[in-house]
Amino acid sequence: MRKLVFTFFAVLILQIHPLTGFAASAEQAVAGCVACHGDKGNSVAPIFPKLAGQNKKYLAKQLRDFKLHLRKNPTMEGLVAGIDDKTIDTIAAYYAAQQIQATPTPLPDEDEDDEDDESDSNAFSNTEELLKTGHELYLSGNLETRVPACSACHAPDAMGNPLAGFPSLKNQHATYLVATLKQFREGERKNDSTGMMHMSAKRMSTAEINAVSTYLANLK
Numbered sequence: 001m002r003k004l005v006f007t008f009f010a011v012l013i014l015q016i017h018p019l020t021g022f023a024a025s026a027e028q029a030v031a032g033c034v035a036c037h038g039d040k041g042n043s044v045a046p047i048f049p050k051l052a053g054q055n056k057k058y059l060a061k062q063l064r065d066f067k068l069h070l071r072k073n074p075t076m077e078g079l080v081a082g083i084d085d086k087t088i089d090t091i092a093a094y095y096a097a098q099q100i101q102a103t104p105t106p107l108p109d110e111d112e113d114d115e116d117d118e119s120d121s122n123a124f125s126n127t128e129e130l131l132k133t134g135h136e137l138y139l140s141g142n143l144e145t146r147v148p149a150c151s152a153c154h155a156p157d158a159m160g161n162p163l164a165g166f167p168s169l170k171n172q173h174a175t176y177l178v179a180t181l182k183q184f185r186e187g188e189r190k191n192d193s194t195g196m197m198h199m200s201a202k203r204m205s206t207a208e209i210n211a212v213s214t215y216l217a218n219l220k
């Protein structure tokens with residue numbers, strides 16, 4: 001009986017103080033993510049996306065997409081398999097509340113599989129030119145090749161559209177951005193519901209992908 005009363009009050013306290021309950025369970029829920037995504041979602045290794053400050057709606061959608069195998073990544077698909085819906089929302093809210101930290105990035109490394117694209121990747125002689133090209137493409141797209149303006153959906157400041165669940169791109173690792181844009185381009189990542197990212201990425205050259213990713217990673 002005493003145990004029952006104790007449990008009753010413990011549950012009551014957790015409900016009265018949702019923040020205490022939230023903090024404990026959120027931290028537990030993300031304990032297995034820190035190794036790759038870093039402390040509070042600021043990953044150190046640039047192949048792992050930063051999650052800090054990303055909008056809740058986008059994060060929750062990605063986790064559900066991995067769970068449903070709509071977005072492919074063996075590690076992530078395995079990790080989310082046992083995570084229930086409520087915990088997905090807790091994790092998404094936790095990372096959305098963190099602050100993203102910039103990691104100033106030089107030019108991404110040349111990719112070995114892109115040998116046929118070599119002239120393309122070498123089209124830029126220096127980082128300054130790369131940042132300028134990335135900036136122009138981001139804000140206005142490429143009229144000639146019909147690449148749409150990224151800013152139309154991801155916002156002029158690249159913070160995304162939280163209500164629509166369009167992701168923030170500001171200060172994400174360039175290496176990850178390059179990788180995921182190539183996946184959209186080749187159709188390996190196709191969890192964008194109406195194909196809008198595939199339509200944008202398939203028109204981008206490797207040089208443009210490198211430029212816009214470097215621009216986004218270094219945004220002030």
Ligand code: HEC
Binds near residue numbers: 037180
């Ligand atoms: C062993 C390393 C590893 C661990 C541990 C890990 N992740 Fe990931 N995560 C990745 C990689 C790699 C990607 C990029 C997948 C891709 O796009 O190919 C990723 C992608 C993601 C994305 C998509 C981000 C975006 O910008 O689209 C989310 C969200 C995510 N992980 C959440 C989590 C959560 C929550 C946990 C803990 C429950 C976790 N991850 C644990 C490696 C890991």
Ligand code: HEC
Binds near residue numbers: 166193
């Ligand atoms: C018509 C709207 C639209 C346009 C234009 C658009 N995007 Fe996106 N983008 C999206 C949506 C929606 C997603 C999320 C897809 C999903 O649910 O996985 C996305 C996802 C992304 C991601 C993945 C983010 C992550 O964390 O994994 C990157 C990178 C990206 N877009 C870059 C760009 C760039 C660069 C451009 C301009 C060349 C661009 N987008 C143009 C709507 C758009």
